[in-house]
Amino acid sequence: VTDTVIERPESNTDRRRRALAARPRTVALGAIGLLVLLSLVRVISGAEDITSSGTASAALRLAVPIGLAGLGGLWAERAGIVNIGLEGMLILGTWFGAWAAFFYGPWIGVMAAVAAGALGGLLHALATVTFGVDHVVSGVAINLLGGGIARYLSSIAYGDGQVPGAGQTQSPNTQPLPKVSLPVLSDGPDLLGRLERQRWFLLSDVAGILKGLTAGVSLLTLLAVLLVPLTWFVLWRTAFGLRLRSVGENPVAADSLGVAVYRMKYAAVVMSGALAGLGGASLVIGSIYREGQTGGRGFIGLAAVIFGNWRPGGLAAGAGLFGYADAIQLRAGSAVRGLLLLVALLLVVVAIRQALRRRIGLAVAALLIGAAFALWYMTVDSVPSQLVGFTPHLVTLLVLAVASQRLRPPAADGIPYRRGQQT
Amino acid sequence: MSLLTAERAEPVPPPPPAGRSGPRFDARRLLLAVVAPLLAAVVALAVASIALLVSGSNPLTVYARMLTEGTTLRSLLITVNNAVPLYLSGLAVAIGFRMGLFNIGVEGQYQLAALMAAAAGAAVSLPLWLHIPFIIVVACSVGASWAGVAAVLKVTRGVSEVISTIMLNVIAGGVAAYLLVTQFQEEVEGSNNTKTAPLDETARFPILDPGLRMLGIEPPQGTRLGGFVIVALVVGVGYWLLLSRSRFGFELRATGLSPSAAVASGVDAKRMTIAAMLLSGALAGLVGLPQLLGTSFAYGLDFTSGLGFTGIGVALLGRGSPVGIGLAALLFAFLERSSATLQRIDVPTEIYVIMQGSIVLSVVVAYEAVRRIGVAQAERAVRRATDPGVAA
Numbered sequence: 001v002t003d004t005v006i007e008r009p010e011s012n013t014d015r016r017r018r019a020l021a022a023r024p025r026t027v028a029l030g031a032i033g034l035l036v037l038l039s040l041v042r043v044i045s046g047a048e049d050i051t052s053s054g055t056a057s058a059a060l061r062l063a064v065p066i067g068l069a070g071l072g073g074l075w076a077e078r079a080g081i082v083n084i085g086l087e088g089m090l091i092l093g094t095w096f097g098a099w100a101a102f103f104y105g106p107w108i109g110v111m112a113a114v115a116a117g118a119l120g121g122l123l124h125a126l127a128t129v130t131f132g133v134d135h136v137v138s139g140v141a142i143n144l145l146g147g148g149i150a151r152y153l154s155s156i157a158y159g160d161g162q163v164p165g166a167g168q169t170q171s172p173n174t175q176p177l178p179k180v181s182l183p184v185l186s187d188g189p190d191l192l193g194r195l196e197r198q199r200w201f202l203l204s205d206v207a208g209i210l211k212g213l214t215a216g217v218s219l220l221t222l223l224a225v226l227l228v229p230l231t232w233f234v235l236w237r238t239a240f241g242l243r244l245r246s247v248g249e250n251p252v253a254a255d256s257l258g259v260a261v262y263r264m265k266y267a268a269v270v271m272s273g274a275l276a277g278l279g280g281a282s283l284v285i286g287s288i289y290r291e292g293q294t295g296g297r298g299f300i301g302l303a304a305v306i307f308g309n310w311r312p313g314g315l316a317a318g319a320g321l322f323g324y325a326d327a328i329q330l331r332a333g334s335a336v337r338g339l340l341l342l343v344a345l346l347l348v349v350v351a352i353r354q355a356l357r358r359r360i361g362l363a364v365a366a367l368l369i370g371a372a373f374a375l376w377y378m379t380v381d382s383v384p385s386q387l388v389g390f391t392p393h394l395v396t397l398l399v400l401a402v403a404s405q406r407l408r409p410p411a412a413d414g415i416p417y418r419r420g421q422q423t
Numbered sequence: 424m425s426l427l428t429a430e431r432a433e434p435v436p437p438p439p440p441a442g443r444s445g446p447r448f449d450a451r452r453l454l455l456a457v458v459a460p461l462l463a464a465v466v467a468l469a470v471a472s473i474a475l476l477v478s479g480s481n482p483l484t485v486y487a488r489m490l491t492e493g494t495t496l497r498s499l500l501i502t503v504n505n506a507v508p509l510y511l512s513g514l515a516v517a518i519g520f521r522m523g524l525f526n527i528g529v530e531g532q533y534q535l536a537a538l539m540a541a542a543a544g545a546a547v548s549l550p551l552w553l554h555i556p557f558i559i560v561v562a563c564s565v566g567a568s569w570a571g572v573a574a575v576l577k578v579t580r581g582v583s584e585v586i587s588t589i590m591l592n593v594i595a596g597g598v599a600a601y602l603l604v605t606q607f608q609e610e611v612e613g614s615n616n617t618k619t620a621p622l623d624e625t626a627r628f629p630i631l632d633p634g635l636r637m638l639g640i641e642p643p644q645g646t647r648l649g650g651f652v653i654v655a656l657v658v659g660v661g662y663w664l665l666l667s668r669s670r671f672g673f674e675l676r677a678t679g680l681s682p683s684a685a686v687a688s689g690v691d692a693k694r695m696t697i698a699a700m701l702l703s704g705a706l707a708g709l710v711g712l713p714q715l716l717g718t719s720f721a722y723g724l725d726f727t728s729g730l731g732f733t734g735i736g737v738a739l740l741g742r743g744s745p746v747g748i749g750l751a752a753l754l755f756a757f758l759e760r761s762s763a764t765l766q767r768i769d770v771p772t773e774i775y776v777i778m779q780g781s782i783v784l785s786v787v788v789a790y791e792a793v794r795r796i797g798v799a800q801a802e803r804a805v806r807r808a809t810d811p812g813v814a815a
Binding site for chain 2: 127131132136138143149151155159302306389390393394396400401
C-alpha cells in the first residue's frame with residue numbers, strides 16, 4: 001500500500017474559492033481603513049461635515065434612488081436585457097408616486113410609483129423580448145416617452161392652477177412616510193449623538209456615521225436597503241433566480257433545459273421597472289415632484305451596476321459612494337476640499353500596494369497623481385460645485401477604463417434572443 | 424452586444440439598417456416597406472389619441488387645429504429653422520449607427536462645442552470670409568475630440584460607447600458650466616444671465632429672406648429663414664456621398680453589418696471605429712451653431728439643450744438615409760411647432776413629446792416586425808426553390 005499523497009495543482013476553482021473565503025476579511029479591512037482615512041481627513045482639514053451624522057443621513061437618502069435604479073438594472077441585465085430606459089421608468093415613478101401620494105396618501109403613492117415603473121418595464125419587455133428591438137434603442141425611446149408623459153400629465157393635472165402649491169412643472173407637497181430611529185443609541189438618550197459631539201478621532205467619526213444611518217430613517221429607505229440582500233437571495237439562492245440568471249448567460253442552453261426564457265425575461269424587466277419606480281417614489285414621497293428632478297439618476301444607477309460588477313453588494317457600495325459624493329456637495333461645499341485630501345491619501349495607499357507587488361511604474365504614477373491632488377488641496381480654498389457634480393460619472397469612466405477587463409457582465413447581456421434561432 | 428465588450432455580438436443587426444433591399448426588384452418586399460411606416464403611424468396616432476382623450480379633448484379637433492396652425496407660412500419657416508439642428512444631430516447619430524456604434528453623447532458634444540466655439544469666436548476679430556469658417560472648425564474639432572475620448576476608451580480598453588458617452592454627457596455639462604462661469608463669462612450691467620461675450624457682426628450667419636423674396640415669398644413680420652439650412656443640405660449631400668459613394672463609407676457600412684466579415688476582408692476595425700466616432704462628434708459639433716450663429720450670438724446657461732437626445736429619435740426614424748433623416752427632422756419640428764398654440768384650446772403643448780416618443784418606438788417595433796416577416800418569407804422561398812419535396 002502506498003500512501004503517497006498526490007499533490008494536485010491549484011485549479012482555478014480553488015483559487016476562486018480561496019478568494020471568496022478571503023473576501024469578507026478584505027471588505028472589513030477596507031472599510032476600517034477607509035474610516036481611519038476619513039477621520040484623518042476630518043481632523044486635518046477641519047471639515048466636520050465629512051463624517052457628520054447629517055452627511056451620513058443625507059448620503060443614505062440620496063443613495064436610495066440610485067441604488068433602486070441600480071437594482072432595477074441588475075435584475076434586467078442578469079436576464080440579458082440592457083435597460084437604458086431606467087431613467088424614463090424613474091421619471092414615471094416620480095410623477096405617479098407624487099400624484100397618488102398627494103390625493104390618496106403616501107403608501108398608495110408608493111404603490112402607484114411601483115406600478116407605473118413596472119408598466120414602463122412591461123413596455124421595454126414587449127419591445128425587446130417579443131419584438132426583438134435593439135435594447136438600447138427601446139430604452140432611449142422609453143426615456144423620451146417617460147419624460148414626455150410626465151410633462152403632459154403635469155400640465156393636465158396641475159396646469160390649471162386648481163391644486164394649491166402645484167404648477168405646470170411641479171406637484172404639491174406630499175405626506176412623508178413614518179420614520180424610525182434606533183432606540184437609545186440614536187434616539188432618546190442619543191448615545192451616538194453625544195459621542196459624535198466629543199470630536200474624538202475615529203470614535204466620534206464612527207458614531208456620527210452610525211447615527212446618520214440609524215436616526216430618522218424613512219420606512220421606504222429601510223425597504224430599499226433590505227431589497228439589496230433580498231435581491232441577492234432571490235437571484236443567487238433560489239431556483240427562480242438560477243433560471244433567471246441562466247437566461248442572461250446562455251438563453252439557448254436554458255431553453256433546452258426547459259426554462260421559459262421569454263417568461264423569465266419578462267419577469268426580470270417588469271421587476272426592473274418596478275424597482276426603478278420605487279426609486280422614483282423615494283424621491284417624491286414626503287417632498288414634491290419637479291420636472292427634471294431625477295437628474296440622470298437612472299443612468300447613475302446603471303453606472304452603479306457596472307461599478308459593482310453586476311453583484312448586489314458591489315452595486316450597493318457604488319450607490320453609497322455616489323450618494324455620499326452628492327451629500328457632501330449638497331450639504332457642505334467646503335467639505336469637498338477635504339475630499340481632495342482623501343483622494344490623495346487613497347492614492348498613496350494604492351501606490352504602497354503596487355510597490356509591494358513590484359509594480360514600480362504603477363506605484364510611481366499613483367504617487368504622482370496623489371501628489372497632484374495634495375497640491376490641489378493645499379492651493380485652493382474650495383472646489384467649484386460644477387466640477388463636483390459629475391464625480392460619480394468620472395469615477396465610473398475611470399473604473400471602466402482601468403478595470404473593464406476584470407468586470408464580468410452576464411454573457412448574453414444585450415443580445416436579442418429568438419427561440420429556435422441560434423443567435 | 425454587451426455593455427462592456429468592444430464588439431457588438433456579430434449577428435445582431437445594427438439598429439437602423441437602411442438599404443437592406445436586395446439588388447432585384449421585389450413587389451412583396453416593396454409592400455412590406457410601405458406597411459412598416461403605415462403601421463407605425465397608426466400605432467403612434469392611437470397612442471396620441473388616447474393621451475388626448477385622457478386630457479378630455481377630442482383628438483380630431485386637435486389634429487385639425489395642428490394641421491391648420493402648422494401649415495401657415497410663419498409656422499413652416501419656423502419648422503424649417505428648428506429642423507436644421509435636429510437634422511444635423513440626427514446625421515451625427517446616424518453615422519455611428521451605420522457601423523453599429525451608438526453615440527448617445529451628441530448632447531454633451533454639441534454643448535461643449537457650442538461653448539468653445541462661442542468663446543473662440545468672440546475672442547478673435549477676423550474678416551467676414553474667415554470668421555464663420557473659423558468658428559465651424561473650432562466647433563467640429565471640439566465635438567470630435569469629446570467623441571474621441573469615447574472612441575479611444577472603446578478601442579484601447581474595450582469600454583462600451585453607450586456607457587462612456589452617457590457619462591461623458593454629464594461631464595461635458597459640468598465642464599461647460601464651469602468654464603462658462605469661471606473663464607468665458609461676460610459681466611453685463613443689470614443682467615443676471617450668464618453668457619459669453621457676443622459675436623462680432625462678421626460671425627453672424629446670413630439669413631435667406633432675400634432669397635425667399637426672389638421666389639416670391641414674403642416672410643411674415645419677425646420671421647426669418649436662417650442660412651444654416653444651406654449648411655445642413657451640404658452636410659446631408661456630403662453624408663450621402665461619403666457613405667454611399669466612397670470606399671470609406673463602404674467599409675464603414677460593411678463593418679456595421681458584419682464586423683468579422685469586414686475584418687476578414689482587410690478592414691481595420693479599430694481605425695474605422697475611431698474614424699466613425701470622430702466624424703460623428705464633428706457633426707455633433709455643428710448642432711449648436713444654427714442658434715449660435717443665427718439667433719443668440721452667444722452661449723449662455725439658457726442655451727437650448729436636449730437636441731442630442733432628440734437627434735437619436737430622428738436618426739432612428741430616418742433609418743440612416745439622409746433623406747429619411749431630413750423628413751424625420753421636419754416631422755419632429757412640425758409636431759413641436761404645430762402644438763405650440765394648443766394651449767389656447769386647453770390641450771397641453773407637451774402632447775408633441777408623447778407623439779415623438781411613440782412614433783420612434785412604434786417605428787422601430789414595426790420595422791423589426793416587418794423585417795422578420797420578410798426574412799421568414801425569404802427563407803420559405805429558398806426552401807421551396809431548393810427542396811422539390813415541399814409542396815408550394
